[in-house]
Amino acid sequence: MKYYLDEGLSPRIAEILRQAGIDAVSAHEVDMLEASDFEQLEYASSQKRCFVTRNRNDFIRLTVLFFNESRPHFGVLIVPHSYPGDRFSFIAETLKNYALSHKEGTVSYSIDFL
Numbered sequence: 749m750k751y752y753l754d755e756g757l758s759p760r761i762a763e764i765l766r767q768a769g770i771d772a773v774s775a776h777e778v779d780m781l782e783a784s785d786f787e788q789l790e791y792a793s794s795q796k797r798c799f800v801t802r803n804r805n806d807f808i809r810l811t812v813l814f815f816n817e818s819r820p821h822f823g824v825l826i827v828p829h830s831y832p833g834d835r836f837s838f839i840a841e842t843l844k845n846y847a848l849s850h851k852e853g854t855v856s857y858s859i860d861f862l
Contacts, residue, residue: 749798749846749851749852750796751765751770751771751772751773751797751798751800751825752775752791752798752799753773753774753775753800753801754775754788754799754801754803755774755776755783755788756801756802756803757774757800757801757802757827757833757839758774758836760836761774761836761840761843765843765844768840770844770847772843773795773797775788778791785806785807786810786813788801789807789810789814790819793819793820793821794820796822797822798823798824798825799825800824800825800843801824801825801827802826802827802828804826807826808859811824811859815857820856821856821857822853822856823853823855823856823857823858824860825843825854825859825860826862827842827862828861828862839862842862843862846860846862
């Protein structure tokens with residue numbers, strides 16, 4: 749499982765995940781800040797990474813678009829707003845557990861919730 753974290757999530761989460769042995773990168777680290785949602789998902793797909801975001805509605809819509817256009821897609825994982833954004837370790841631990849239970853990654857065009 750490889751993650752690409754949206755800019756709305758702290759890059760600290762990606763750092764914590766890497767320390768735990770999970771392949772994760774943040775939009776903050778790859779100069780993708782202020783890229784459009786489409787560009788973010790396209791980047792994640794080009795890197796064969798599951799896209800992690802709190803932005804549920806836009807990425808559900810984009811997943812349907814990617815499916816309809818047969819664009820590459822490696823899944824979207826939604827972090828609910830009930831998870832406080834400043835609880836980096838908690839979010840990272842939850843993502844780590846998800847990755848460990850999905851070692852082969854997510855199914856193309858899938859949308860899942862933590």
